[in-house]
Each structure stands twice: as structure tokens, then as C-alpha cells.
Amino acid sequence: MTDIATQDQEVAQTDRGRLSLLVAEHLSVHYGDRPALSDVTLAIGAGEAVSLVGPNGAGKSTLLKVLAGMLPPSHGSVAYAGQPLRGPHPAVTYVPQRAGADWTFPVSVLDTVLMGRSVGAPRWRPFSRRAKDRALDALDRLGMRRFAEIQIGALSGGQQQRVVLARALLDAGRVLLLDEPFTGVDAPTQAIIAELFRELRATGTTIVYATHDLAQAAASASRVVLINRTLVGDGPVGAMLDERRLREAFGGAVVFVGAPGSGSV
Amino acid sequence: MSWLVEPWQHAFMQHAFGAIILVGVISGVAGVFVTLRGLAFFGDALAHAVFPGIVIAHLLGGSVLIGALVAAIVVAFGVGAISQSGRVSNDTAIGILFAGGFAFGVALLSSERSYTRDLTAFLLGSILGVTRQDLAMTAGIGAVVLLTILWFRRELVVVAFDRTLAQANGINVWLFDQLFLVLLALAIVVSLQTVGNVLVLAMLVTPAATARLLTERLRTMVVLSALIGAVCGVAGLYVSFYRGVASGASVVLVTVGVFGIVYLFAPGTGVITARVARRVHYGHPERDAFPDQPETNAARRGTGRPSM
Numbered sequence: 149m150t151d152i153a154t155q156d157q158e159v160a161q162t163d164r165g166r167l168s169l170l171v172a173e174h175l176s177v178h179y180g181d182r183p184a185l186s187d188v189t190l191a192i193g194a195g196e197a198v199s200l201v202g203p204n205g206a207g208k209s210t211l212l213k214v215l216a217g218m219l220p221p222s223h224g225s226v227a228y229a230g231q232p233l234r235g236p237h238p239a240v241t242y243v244p245q246r247a248g249a250d251w252t253f254p255v256s257v258l259d260t261v262l263m264g265r266s267v268g269a270p271r272w273r274p275f276s277r278r279a280k281d282r283a284l285d286a287l288d289r290l291g292m293r294r295f296a297e298i299q300i301g302a303l304s305g306g307q308q309q310r311v312v313l314a315r316a317l318l319d320a321g322r323v324l325l326l327d328e329p330f331t332g333v334d335a336p337t338q339a340i341i342a343e344l345f346r347e348l349r350a351t352g353t354t355i356v357y358a359t360h361d362l363a364q365a366a367a368s369a370s371r372v373v374l375i376n377r378t379l380v381g382d383g384p385v386g387a388m389l390d391e392r393r394l395r396e397a398f399g400g401a402v403v404f405v406g407a408p409g410s411g412s413v
Numbered sequence: 414m415s416w417l418v419e420p421w422q423h424a425f426m427q428h429a430f431g432a433i434i435l436v437g438v439i440s441g442v443a444g445v446f447v448t449l450r451g452l453a454f455f456g457d458a459l460a461h462a463v464f465p466g467i468v469i470a471h472l473l474g475g476s477v478l479i480g481a482l483v484a485a486i487v488v489a490f491g492v493g494a495i496s497q498s499g500r501v502s503n504d505t506a507i508g509i510l511f512a513g514g515f516a517f518g519v520a521l522l523s524s525e526r527s528y529t530r531d532l533t534a535f536l537l538g539s540i541l542g543v544t545r546q547d548l549a550m551t552a553g554i555g556a557v558v559l560l561t562i563l564w565f566r567r568e569l570v571v572v573a574f575d576r577t578l579a580q581a582n583g584i585n586v587w588l589f590d591q592l593f594l595v596l597l598a599l600a601i602v603v604s605l606q607t608v609g610n611v612l613v614l615a616m617l618v619t620p621a622a623t624a625r626l627l628t629e630r631l632r633t634m635v636v637l638s639a640l641i642g643a644v645c646g647v648a649g650l651y652v653s654f655y656r657g658v659a660s661g662a663s664v665v666l667v668t669v670g671v672f673g674i675v676y677l678f679a680p681g682t683g684v685i686t687a688r689v690a691r692r693v694h695y696g697h698p699e700r701d702a703f704p705d706q707p708e709t710n711a712a713r714r715g716t717g718r719p720s721m
Contacts, residue, residue, distance in 0.1 A: 180499060218580045235583065242581040249575035253449065254631050263574060266567035267582050299629035 169194040169354055170215060170240070170323055175224035177210050184210045188224075188379050192356060194322070197349055199369035200358040201388075203398055206376045208358035209245070212325045215356065216242035228323070239321035245328045246309050251300050257311055258283055258296040264315040286314040290340060306337030313344065324348065326357040330364040342368045362389055374398075420654045428543040429607075432551055433650055433664060436604045436616060437642030439555040442562060443600035444621035444642070445635050446593060450573045453618050454504060455492070458511035459594075460601045460613040462488035464518035467535055467605065472521065478550060478602055485598030488514055489591070538609030538661040540650070551603045558599050561592070569593060570631065607646075608661040615665040616642060623672045626679050645671055 168191040175188040185207040192198055192215075200208045213219040215226055217233040217240065226233040228240055236242070253260075261283040262275050269275060287293045290310040295303070303311065309329060316324060329341055345355055345368045359365050365372055365385070372388035374381035380397040381388050388394075420426040447456045466484025470477045488510050495506035522528055522535075534542075562569065571579040572589045579586050597617075604613045624637035649664030656663070677685045 213580075216581060236581060242577075244575060244577040244581060248577045250449070250573070253574050254625060254629050254634050255570075255574070256630065259631070260574075263567075263571050263578065264582070266571050267584065269567055271564055301629075 168192065169229060170356075171227045172211075172215060173225050173227075175211070175214055175221045175226070177207070177214060177219065178222045183377065185214075185221075185375075186378050188375075190373065190379065190382070192323075192354060194354055195349060195352050196371055197345060197355045197369045198357075198371045198373055199365040200356065200373050200375055201360065201362065201365045202358075202375035202380075203360060208360075208375055209327050211375060212242060212327055212356065212358055216240050216325050218242060237321070238319075240323045240325065241316055241319060241321045243312060243316040243324060243326040243329065246305070246312050246332070247328075249308075249312075251303070251308055253300060255300060256297050257287065257292065257300055257303070260300055260311050261286060261315045261318060264318045283314070283318055286317040287311075289317060289344065290314050304334065306333040309333045309337055310340065313341065320348075320353065322352070323354040323356070326355070328359060329357055330359050330361055338364065362394075365389060416655070417651075420651065425541050425543070426650070426654065428545065428548055429540045429650055429660065430647060431548050432540060432543045432607050433646035434643045435548075435551045435555050436607045437620070437644070437646040438639040439551075439558055439600050440604055440613075440616035441620045441624075441639035441642030442559060442635055443597055444617040444619075445624070445631070445638050446562075446569060446573060447597065447617050448621040448625065450593075452597075453614065455507055456597060456601070456617050457614040458492075458507040459485050459488060459598060460605075460610055461511050462514035463598070463601060463605070464515050464535065464610055465521060466518075467610075468518045468521045471531065471535075472525070477605075478554070481602040481605060482598055484514065485601065486595065489594040489598065493590075534609075535605075536610045537612070537659055538605065538607050540607045540660040543606060547606060551606075554599050554603050558596050558603075561596060565589070565592065608664055612661045612665045615668055616646075619665075619668045619672050620645065623668075623675050626672075626675050626682055641671060642668070 170190075170192040172188060172190045175185060175190075176183070177185040188211060200211060202208050210219065214221050217226065217228075217236045220234075228237050233240070255263075258280065262269075262279065265275070265279055265283075269279070284293055284296060287296055290313055292307065292310050292314060295307065300308070300311065309332075313326075313329065316326070330338055333341070342364075345357075348355060355368075357368070366389050369385060372381070372383065372385050373379065374388060374394070374397045376398055381393060421430070444456075447453060463481040463484045466480040466482070466487075467477050468480075469475075469484075470480025491510050492503065492506045495501050495509070496503040501509075519532070522532055525531060568579070568584050568589050571582060571584060572586055572593075576586050579589075600617065601613050604616050608616055620642035621634070621638045623641050624634045627637055628634050645668040646664050649667040650660060652658060652667060653660040653663040658666075675683065677683050680686060681690065
């Protein structure tokens with residue numbers, strides 16, 4: 149824990165050593181009269197990599213949106229660095245699911261990355277050379293620079309996800325909240341994303357990502373939070389991704405293929 | 414070439430040309446967002462639902478433009494409110510208000526003595542009756558619509574591309590939806606006199622769809638769509654002038670005709686040009702069969718073209 153503390157002196161001071169950057173207390177979310185999440189309490193420390201694991205419809209996306217300040221909780225509160233979160237915060241970047249975007253849109257890969265910078269961009273002029281260079285650098289980090297000028301409809305699922313991540317890097321704050329970054333992507337892309345997560349953590353970025361793939365939960369996270377409409381488990385990877393515990397948490401909805409830790413919920 | 418100049422010698426045709434160029438550009442630009450967001454049905458509904466607004470304004474002797482705009486905004490918010498309940502889907506809510514509004518307009522107008530003549534003018538437009546004031550009004554509203562779209566283009570594009578991303582960027586998605594509805598209503602309202610209530614949708618959707626077939630870039634698509642809208646409008650008026658066809662109908666038919674040609678013959682993506690290009694590229698499936706690859710050959714014969 150000491151290395152994380154030194155990475156995040158500033159936050160450690162504001163939080164009086166509690167090391168909690170993003171804190172959710174007694175969160176509940178209702179869509180109409182349908183409960184999506186109830187009574188979730190969670191404290192995420194600076195530099196942590198947390199995977200949110202749960203079946204489809206378990207409220208993973210909802211929790212991420214609440215943590216990003218995009219969705220006001222019905223009950224409870226979220227605080228970033230000790231300050232209550234009301235609306236999106238520049239330091240907390242939400243990275244949407246790839247599937248939410250319209251990939252037939254008539255734009256290039258570079259245009260798509262620059263969409264991350266659309267707020268506050270010049271009104272009458274095009275994007276500056278500097279903004280474009282930064283976008284190209286972000287694409288380069290994900291091995292996508294040579295695709296910058298092609299139309300997004302020509303990309304594979306894995307390439308689409310890398311474009312989404314390049315856009316996230318462009319305005320990445322201290323916390324990245326990613327919705328299903330590993331879903332529907334090819335093995336090389338999974339490796340690239342995992343490597344990116346390692347690099348980001350090394351520079352002190354906090355990563356929280358939703359997944360229903362236990363192998364990805366185990367590989368890239370230091371901590372696993374099990375979610376099924378409410379918090380059903382929270383702890384280190386080894387303790388959480390245990391077959392008995394998962395069955396208990398999710399009922400029969402866990403499928404193990406091969407070795408434990410490679411299944412999905 | 415005197416046939417090209419001839420129509421321009423009449424004042425009413427000059428006004429008509431001016432009006433159709435403005436409408437082509439305004440609808441062409443607004444239409445790009447309509448097609449990208451898949452709002453064609455909504456655009457159609459809005460066009461029909463403004464009908465009672467026009468009729469009420471007409472009966473009260475007020476401004477038809479303002480009547481239409483008020484009706485459009487009422488309907489747009491009505492659709493939002495009804496579908497918010499979660500039990501009635503968005504397109505169902507559109508269907509209810511679209512038909513209801515239109516029937517209300519017809520009911521109001523049918524009590525008038527000049528019913529048939531007025532109805533025809535509203536439904537099919539009366540471009541030959543465009544006055545200088547109408548033209549100025551269209552230009553003014555058009556400038557507002559185009560400048561607003563230009564000013565908020567990045568927000569409008571992100572909201573259309575990925576709503577969750579827009580929310581994450583701190584964009585008020587609801588507000589931009591409403592802004593877009595008002596812009597769409599304005600684009601529809603200025604097109605009413607030229608192409609009429611029934612055919613407005615063609616000016617919104619067809620040039621944008623044609624432009625989409627020709628480019629993979631949004632900026633080019635917007636420029637092309639405006640250009641196609643204006644040029645087809647002018648060409649349609651020539652047809653109308655020389656053939657005596659109703660102006661709204663001839664403009665729409667030219668627009669749809671151009672779409673058809675592009676759909677079939679666009680370089681690279683046209684249904685026919687792409688087929689020809691494949692054949693040139695891969696050769697003839699029967700003649701060039703590879704003797705040592707029976708499976709590929711069977712697949713080629715089956716589909717008539719390579720399965721790539």
C-alpha cells in the first residue's frame with residue numbers, strides 16, 4: 149500500500165490518509181419504480197484497478213454512471229477526493245460501451261477520437277493542429293495511428309474498442325471508469341488493453357471497469373467487486389473469484405470453462 | 414440555350430427559384446442529422462402535425478409560419494411526454510400525434526367554404542405564389558437554422574453518434590434533443606410553402622441519403638446534401654415550368670431520381686457499379702473457375718460472385 153500512498157500524496161492528505169479517491173455511500177438507483185441498484189457502499193483508492201463483475205443487468209453500467217456523476221442516485225451519495233460529486237467531473241472519465249455508438253457514422257477514426265474534445269473546442273474554426281497531434285499520439289498508444297484517416301465502419305470490434313480507448317486517453321482524468329472494455333474484442337486487443345491498464349496504473353491512474361469475463365477480471369485487476377443489483381462481494385482477486393463464492397453470489401449463472409478464473413457470469 | 418433563361422424572366426419564377434434554393438440548402442443540412450439519427454418517421458410526423466397550426470393561423474388571419482412553429486413544438490414535446498411513460502414507444506407516440514394532428518387540421522379547414530382550394534395549397538405547396546416577403550422570411554429563418562447548426566455542430570454530432578458519450582462529456586443531451594427538434598421544425602416550416610406538407614420529408618431525407626452514398630465524411634456529406642437539395646430543386650422547377658407538372662411533385666421526383674441514379678451508379682458503392690467493379694477485379698465466375706478449387710468454384714456459382 150505504501151507505493152500507492154506515495155503516488156498520491158495530494159489525495160492522501162486531503163483524505164487524511166484514508167486513501168479513498170472515489171467514495172460511494174449507500175447508493176440506490178431506481179428507473180421509475182424498477183430498482184437497478186440498492187444500498188451499494190464502495191471506497192476506491194487512488195491507483196487501484198477494480199473490476200466490477202456481475203451478470204448482464206446486474207447494474208454494473210448504472211454503478212459506473214453514478215460514480216462518474218452522470219446519473220444522480222435515488223438515494224446515497226458519491227464523493228470524489230472528499231467533495232460531493234454533482235454532475236460529470238473533469239478528473240473522472242467515463243468510457244462508454246463500444247456498442248452504444250453508431251459505427252456506421254460517416255466519420256474517420258481521427259474524428260471519432262476528437263469527439264472526446266468536443267466540449268470547449270473552437271466554435272467557428274476546426275480543431276487545432278495540437279489537438280489533432282494529441283489525438284494521433286493517443287491512437288499511436290493503441291496501435292491505431294495508421295487507421296486515423298479511415299472510416300469507422302471498416303473497423304473490427306477490437307479496433308473499435310481501441311478507438312474508444314484512444315478517445316478516453318485524450319481527456320483521461322485521474323480516474324477511468326470503463327464499461328465493458330473487454331467485451332467482444334479479439335485476443336490481441338485484449339492484450340493491448342491490459343498493457344494500457346498497467347501503464348496507466350504505473351502513472352497513478354485509478355481504473356474501474358465492468359466485465360462479465362472472469363478471466364479479464366482476474367488478469368487486469370487488483371480488486372474485484374461482485375455486483376448483482378447490490379454489492380455481493382468486495383476483495384482481492386483470489387478471494388473473490390472463487391467458484392463457491394461466485395455460485396453463492398450469482399446462483400447458477402456462473403459457467404466455468406477449463407480452469408477456475410476463466411469462466412464468465 | 415434560351416430555354417435555360419426563359420423561366421428567369423418572370424418575377425414569380427425568380428421568387429420560386431430563390432425559395433427552392435434556400436429550402437434545398439436548409440433541408441439538405443438539417444436532413445443530414447435527420448438521417449444520421451434515424452428520425453425520418455419523426456420528421457414526417459412533424460411535417461404533418463404542423464398542419465393544424467397552419468390552419469388555425471390561416472383561419473385567424475395570423476402568421477402561418479408562427480402557427481406551424483407552435484404546432485411543431487407542441488407535437489415534439491407531446492411525443493417526448495407520451496413516450497416518457499415507458500408503456501407507449503416513441504414511434505407509437507409519433508403515430509398517434511401525427512395522425513391526430515393532421516385530422517384536427519382537416520376538420521378545422523373542412524368547415525370553410527374554400528376548403529378544397531386551401532387544402533390543396535397547404536398539402537402540395539404553392540411555390541408560384543412566393544412573395545418577396547416570403548423569400549426574406551425564408552432567408553432569415555434559414556440563416557438562424559444554419560448558423561445554430563454550425564455553432565453547435567460538435568454537440569449535435571456527439572449526441573447523434575453516442576448519447577452516453579455526450580452525457581459523459583457533460584453535454585445536456587435532453588437540451589440538444591429539444592434544440593434539434595426546434596431546428597427541424599423551422600426547416601419544415603420554411604419548406605411548407607415550396608413543396609407542401611405532404612412532400613416536405615423528401616427534401617429532408619432524400620438529398621442527405623444521396624450525399625451519404627457519395628461520401629464517408631460528415632463535412633462533405635453536409636455540403637453535398639445542401640448542393641443536391643438546391644440543384645435538384647432548381648431542376649425540378651424547370652421541369653414544372655416546361656411540363657406543367659405541380660412544382661412540389663416535380664422537385665421531389667427529380668430529387669428521388671437523382672438518389673436512384675446514385676444508388677445504382679455511385680463510384681465504388683453503387684449497386685451496379687460495384688458489381689461491375691467486382692467482376693473486373695475477380696474475373697467472370699464461370700469462365701475463370703479454378704480447376705483445383707472445387708469448393709470455391711461451387712460457392713462462386715452459387716452466389717454468382719465471389720463470397721468475399
